[in-house]
Amino acid sequence: MSELFRRFGRPGGGSILATAALWALLLVVLPQLTMVELSFRPNLPAVARGGPEDVWTLANYTALWTNPLHRTIFWQTIWSSLLVTVLSLLVCYPVAYHLAQEARGDRALLLATALVIPFWVNEILRTFSWFLILSRNGLVNRVLLGLGLIEEPLALGGVGAVMIGMVYAYVLFMIFPLYNALESLDRNQIEAARDLGAPTWRIHWRIVIPHAKPGIAVGCVMTFMLAAGTFAVPQIMQSLPGGTNARWFTQIIYSYFFDGGDWNRGAAYAFALLALCLLFVAAMMRIFRVGLADIAK
Amino acid sequence: MRGAEVALEGVGLAYGSFWAVRGIDLDIRPGEFFSLLGPSGCGKTTILRLVSGFVEPSEGVIRIAGRDVRGVGPAARPTSLVFQNLALFPLMKVWENVAFGLEVRGVPKAERRRRAEELLELVALPGFADKRVDELSGGQRQRVAIARSLAVEPQVLLLDEPLSALDLKLRQHMRAELKAIQRRTGVTFVYITHDQGEALTMSDRVAVMSQGRIEQVGTPAEIYDAPATAFVASFVGESNPVPGRVRESGGGFVTLETALGPLRARDPRGLATGSPAILIVRPERCRLDGAGEADAVDNRVEGRIERVDFEGAFANLLVASPAGPGLVVQLANDGRLAGLAAGAPVTVRFPPEAALALPEGPLARE
Ligand SMILES: Nc1ncnc2c1ncn2[C@@H]1O[C@H](COP(=O)(O)OP(=O)(O)O)[C@@H](O)[C@H]1O
Ligand SMILES: [Mg+2]
Numbered sequence: 001m002s003e004l005f006r007r008f009g010r011p012g013g014g015s016i017l018a019t020a021a022l023w024a025l026l027l028v029v030l031p032q033l034t035m036v037e038l039s040f041r042p043n044l045p046a047v048a049r050g051g052p053e054d055v056w057t058l059a060n061y062t063a064l065w066t067n068p069l070h071r072t073i074f075w076q077t078i079w080s081s082l083l084v085t086v087l088s089l090l091v092c093y094p095v096a097y098h099l100a101q102e103a104r105g106d107r108a109l110l111l112a113t114a115l116v117i118p119f120w121v122n123e124i125l126r127t128f129s130w131f132l133i134l135s136r137n138g139l140v141n142r143v144l145l146g147l148g149l150i151e152e153p154l155a156l157g158g159v160g161a162v163m164i165g166m167v168y169a170y171v172l173f174m175i176f177p178l179y180n181a182l183e184s185l186d187r188n189q190i191e192a193a194r195d196l197g198a199p200t201w202r203i204h205w206r207i208v209i210p211h212a213k214p215g216i217a218v219g220c221v222m223t224f225m226l227a228a229g230t231f232a233v234p235q236i237m238q239s240l241p242g243g244t245n246a247r248w249f250t251q252i253i254y255s256y257f258f259d260g261g262d263w264n265r266g267a268a269y270a271f272a273l274l275a276l277c278l279l280f281v282a283a284m285m286r287i288f289r290v291g292l293a294d295i296a297k
Numbered sequence: 298m299r300g301a302e303v304a305l306e307g308v309g310l311a312y313g314s315f316w317a318v319r320g321i322d323l324d325i326r327p328g329e330f331f332s333l334l335g336p337s338g339c340g341k342t343t344i345l346r347l348v349s350g351f352v353e354p355s356e357g358v359i360r361i362a363g364r365d366v367r368g369v370g371p372a373a374r375p376t377s378l379v380f381q382n383l384a385l386f387p388l389m390k391v392w393e394n395v396a397f398g399l400e401v402r403g404v405p406k407a408e409r410r411r412r413a414e415e416l417l418e419l420v421a422l423p424g425f426a427d428k429r430v431d432e433l434s435g436g437q438r439q440r441v442a443i444a445r446s447l448a449v450e451p452q453v454l455l456l457d458e459p460l461s462a463l464d465l466k467l468r469q470h471m472r473a474e475l476k477a478i479q480r481r482t483g484v485t486f487v488y489i490t491h492d493q494g495e496a497l498t499m500s501d502r503v504a505v506m507s508q509g510r511i512e513q514v515g516t517p518a519e520i521y522d523a524p525a526t527a528f529v530a531s532f533v534g535e536s537n538p539v540p541g542r543v544r545e546s547g548g549g550f551v552t553l554e555t556a557l558g559p560l561r562a563r564d565p566r567g568l569a570t571g572s573p574a575i576l577i578v579r580p581e582r583c584r585l586d587g588a589g590e591a592d593a594v595d596n597r598v599e600g601r602i603e604r605v606d607f608e609g610a611f612a613n614l615l616v617a618s619p620a621g622p623g624l625v626v627q628l629a630n631d632g633r634l635a636g637l638a639a640g641a642p643v644t645v646r647f648p649p650e651a652a653l654a655l656p657e658g659p660l661a662r663e
Contacts, residue, residue, distance in 0.1 A: 195372065
């Protein structure tokens, strides 16, 4: 901040700051405030707005608890996102560890490139590739049919398919924070533990994981937020045979905004999801005993 | 605790086509304080990693307590390694660090704590059990690392330049401390250092290494007084190397033709007449003419004092000679240094017994 004033002088620095503040106000704060305001008002036809029925209300929020279908989907979304997070962690930890501590030179480079290349493709296409693998005539069904293990193609859609799609879609958001944390671990500590007789699991439990805690927390928070807030992945994976039951809470929000025309309810649902996500962040920080500063790193 | 013997027979380790060490033969006795001394990059750490089991030799056999340890991992060897950077576990308390090896072995917590406190006592850190690692000074961390290694009751403790990160004063204190710990425990210490002073003061025996090979193994006195190669002579202690050629030999002495004229020296290696050789004489064995009784057989070199480096207890004189390399002469501060000033012509004198003729070979770079 003072650096800014030093370089551009008081008027220059001041106008830069003012522009940034205006930018944030117009593009971030005001729309969000509008949404907050909307969420506390009933959804009325245009003529009734400003009339006697237009009062502050919690009805949009309570609807989430009184509507059993919405409530179920809400919890299912949270639960599935948690599973996606755990699954990602289980898949990514060994890969990140290998990449950070064991792979050497060309092999490490090759592995890192292989991990990153799919991420040059956009999320929708990445998800679509899994859609193809799991589809009626996809790789999985063909292999199973070819091996004679099944007679008929399986309907592979469902919550599981959505979760696989997500784990794949967000793998890097878990791997990179983990890699960053693991990479900074002094290899000698691992060797010292081994020299003192520790088996591999204990080295991880006592040395590696405690060291990687901030990275694990960041990876989990990012993956969870992305999973809970995604729209594209469930939308695509639902078109698999047997996939219709896998509804995501974001789809309900979407339909209130764009199909139902009830922005008030949509906004309230969106904030409910946001609140739960923030709760999750707070919980992760508590569990892993890391501060905001560690996560920002 | 009891120390075990460690034997290396023709051990070599290749990284690709590069031999980090090769043809290593060592016989380290039980309970010995044994040092590996050599310049950085000569393969000292490699030998420790071979003995501790982190790498297997490409050739040769390693025996610990008489047992061939090929295929036995670091966890199963009766050795414990103190890493060059200590590698303490920063997220554990001091006592948890020390007791880590016991935790691994399933020792109950109360017992672990008791043992950790005992070991901290042994390394002169009583009352430090509940401190965090980052609250400790360099010397204290050093001791925690040693306690952690001793906790698993190794028969051989391997130490990789453990004092190199400490300042001079602490280093000297820790030398005595380490030696005392070794005596108290009776464990075989294999100690790595590139500091010859450290190796000479602490060790029962020293192996001097250069470029992946062992140049000489011996007691500190043997290494210093009877270096086997020009490298050892120039690496350990100060020395004046004078290259030359053997003119005549016999009776355990040779006369070398050098740029400083003919010089006589002891000939432990039996050099052939006409072969190239290096004469080595320690600065403290040189005298200035007239400073004692003259002896007819003494070597004499004419020169001029170029510089006087006053060190307090003694002074180093650099004597330049027009014909060849300069000689460093170390004189005790016996009250007669005052008359010596740069530019004065002097004659450097040393008896043939004080000089050593060795086959020509690479010298240690300063
Ligand atoms: N993993 C490795 N791969 C290739 N070369 C290595 C490796 N480790 C050590 N070296 C080489 O082996 C030689 C000896 O290394 P080291 O034993 O660490 O020396 P010191 O401990 O005496 O300084 C050095 O030239 C070093 O570059
Ligand atoms: Mg080393």
